[in-house]
Amino acid sequence: MAGALATYDRFLVTPVMPSSRFPLQYILSAAGPAARPTLWLDWVFGAICVAVCIIVAGLLLGGMMRRRKATGVMREDQGLYWMLFGTGLSVVVLTGMAIYALVALNGVSAPRNVGLQIAVTGYDWWWRADYGDFATANEIHIPTGVPVVIALNSADVIHAFWVPQLAGKTEMIPGQPTRQWIQADAAGVYRGQCTQFCGLQHAHMAFEIVAQSPADYAAWRAAQAQPATSTGLPGEALFVDRCGGCHTVRGTQASGTHGPDLTHLMSRRQIAAGLLPMTPDNLMAWVEHPQALKPGAEMPDTVLTPTERADLSAYLQTLR
Numbered sequence: 001m002a003g004a005l006a007t008y009d010r011f012l013v014t015p016v017m018p019s020s021r022f023p024l025q026y027i028l029s030a031a032g033p034a035a036r037p038t039l040w041l042d043w044v045f046g047a048i049c050v051a052v053c054i055i056v057a058g059l060l061l062g063g064m065m066r067r068r069k070a071t072g073v074m075r076e077d078q079g080l081y082w083m084l085f086g087t088g089l090s091v092v093v094l095t096g097m098a099i100y101a102l103v104a105l106n107g108v109s110a111p112r113n114v115g116l117q118i119a120v121t122g123y124d125w126w127w128r129a130d131y132g133d134f135a136t137a138n139e140i141h142i143p144t145g146v147p148v149v150i151a152l153n154s155a156d157v158i159h160a161f162w163v164p165q166l167a168g169k170t171e172m173i174p175g176q177p178t179r180q181w182i183q184a185d186a187a188g189v190y191r192g193q194c195t196q197f198c199g200l201q202h203a204h205m206a207f208e209i210v211a212q213s214p215a216d217y218a219a220w221r222a223a224q225a226q227p228a229t230s231t232g233l234p235g236e237a238l239f240v241d242r243c244g245g246c247h248t249v250r251g252t253q254a255s256g257t258h259g260p261d262l263t264h265l266m267s268r269r270q271i272a273a274g275l276l277p278m279t280p281d282n283l284m285a286w287v288e289h290p291q292a293l294k295p296g297a298e299m300p301d302t303v304l305t306p307t308e309r310a311d312l313s314a315y316l317q318t319l320r
Contacts (some may be wrong), residue, residue: 031190031211032183034111034167037104045097108168111147111181118142119151122159122172124198124298125205126260126273134225134250137260138207138273140192143217144184152178160196163209169195184211189269200296206274227251228263228319235315238308246299249319259299265319272297284313 030039118140119130129140142148152161154172162169166182184190194205212220227250230236236252243262244254250263265271268278272294276282288309290299304312 031165032185034108034182035165037107038168041101041104113147114149115146117149117151122154124156125201127207135261139210139268141210141212141217141220142184143214144187144211147181147183150180152180157198158196159194159198162195163190163192165190166209187211187213201294204273204275204294224264231318233315235311238312239315262319266317267320280313283316284309
């Protein structure tokens, strides 16, 4: 931990703080109909497990404290009734749990209607969200109250898509497309995470679901669909030359597909898949030193002169 903080201090950047005061807040509340049935399922199963532990501990303690009389003779069938009762009760409880789990999971398997579909692809170690007419990265916007189908795929290794307060986990296996659906009842930012170990920076493969009112979502989508405006700044030519092979900025000659689409980069809250909050200093630290901040990432370090750094930073600030 000390080494990681030293790295942040070295490049004058600030790590992202948790979006909630309670890291496991999802076990206390659900924010949509795809997560609520499984929340109750977790609580019911948890309560049953606790009850079983208490009963077993109580019986064990009672057996240790109770002693048979020295002259007493125990019939062979005296313990049989307890065994039959325990076995019968276990069968009933486990059968009930299985039925309840199947009913709950069937209830969240698919939405009654589909209001929106987004294709999400997992990469080492970031997320691409494709809306059809444009794509963004690591930040998925959805309208509140609308069932959203997430078409999932992986570009490299096995990942897993999980937004705890909105839905359960779904594996993403290369070559095997899967689907999940989410719905947010209220506007807000819901943190998601890859939950399948996928390599060195697995822990830094986060994303956000930004739920907005339908009107705000429509405005956001209209803005995102617009191409960037050519600025004529020196940094634009520098970006196309040094970064355009991997990144796209629609409206310019930068058309790379290996990395995230950066057309509206500065509209995002975070960079590097949730590693850093979006600030000019953090952005340039990431451009120049990604291997120090996220070792193993496919983005190489970029060597810039002070003039190039200032020009590129000025241009990136226009991508809103």
